[in-house]
Amino acid sequence: MQDIFAELTWRGLIHQTTDDDNLQAWLMAQSRTVYAGFDPTADSLHVGHLLPLTMLRRFQRAGHRPIAIVGGATGMIGDPSGKSKERNLLSREQLAANVEAIEQQMRGVLDFDSGETSALMVNNFDWMQKFSYLDFLRDVGKNFPINVMLAKDSVKGRLEKTDSGMSYTEFSYMLLQAFDFVYLNEHHGCELQIGGSDQWGNITAGIDLARRMRSVQLYGLTCPLLTKSDGTKMGKTESGAIWLSPERTSPYKFYQYWINIGDDDVSNCLRVFTDLPQDEVEALDKSRADEPHKRESQHRLAEELTKLVHGDAGLQRAQRATEIFFGKEIDQLSDAELGEIFEDVPSQELPRDRLSGEGLSILDAFHESGLAKSKGDARRAVQEKGAYVNNVRVEDFGRTLTQDDLISETSMVLRRGKKKYAILRFV
């Protein structure tokens, strides 16, 4: 049994526990069953879910048994915690599809075949759907004093805001999550619930309920909510969330997100997200202080996380694409390779005969690829030395493109500035 508590402490992953004095010893005493919940609001998890997921993984590796619960039932209600507005309800079909997709993603992170400590995945819809409203009120609702519920931050905050309000439905969310804990305790021997610090109210509600219904003592542990030093949310970009599914966020983009984490945040990320041991994290801290330009921390972070989420093959793809995007001249590639590397890049199809004879004017090419909004803009790009074909700078705006410029069977790669690419495919 490893000392998971000590590890979580140095990583800065403990925000609050329900029993600061005894939890560490309790976890060392024997293998425990731990759970965290995930709301199936989309068909993929995103970076925001990575923390609880890796938390479960840490517990599992330390010799405990993780349960991931996807909230097929709670997702139908919507957790008011940390939300300032009433949420839209998802359809049953949508939820079922989301639950299934999320289950698949979890399989890559948690070990579902390790004997005693095998991870378990459950869906609270399975037991909640059978509950009749009256039974629920009698068995569960009876144990919830309204005054306690009203005192919870998640409720209080909403009621204080005069413009937001809160429906009875969302108010009841807490009961469902609390009952999950009791159910998991009864059927799977689960004794510890983990979650973000915004889950404190829901977690303690579950502990209270278990005491009243089953006279057992359960535990809770929350992690700090992650924010970046500039105040923005971890895992969010201007163009939206960073997802864990390769369909929504390509491995390349995922990798790049971590490569671009600022120096101020990267140390925290290494501690919180990766499995790197303490001495290695500290070595990286030192490297960053001594030789910041090497950006070892960012590379290591991106590598570890891309491998965790997308596997070795995904990491290789991301790194290959990175080499090309930030490298020099592009050599011969196949259409297939090109498509894979540039999958995030917009492409335009043009008829092949545009390349014959005089060839295609570089200005038209940039205009039609979408990289320049007019031919004048394209001309400007060339004059500014910001136009590239296959990663070679275009010096002359009289240049034309011909068959010889194809880099694969059908395509060539245009670039504007440092990072903006477009593919032209000639068919």
Next chain:
RNA sequence: GGGGGGUUUCCCGAGCGGUCAAAGGGGUCAGACUGUAAAUCUGAUGGCUAUUGCCUUCGCAGGUUCGAAUCCUGCACCCCCCA
């Protein structure tokens, strides 16, 4: 109901008969520097052509004039003040 002010290019905001594609700032885009960072500096920023121009744009529709973003008329919307 009465009086006054406004509507400008992605945004803010100058211009108030020709020298206006329209100052300045922001944003954006490039380049330099760098660590695929931050900061900084430089340039660009309606379209088509080219370097001589041509076309479209200053709320909308008309009009005056050789010539209008600039003057006049009507319309729409916005703001302020007095009832």
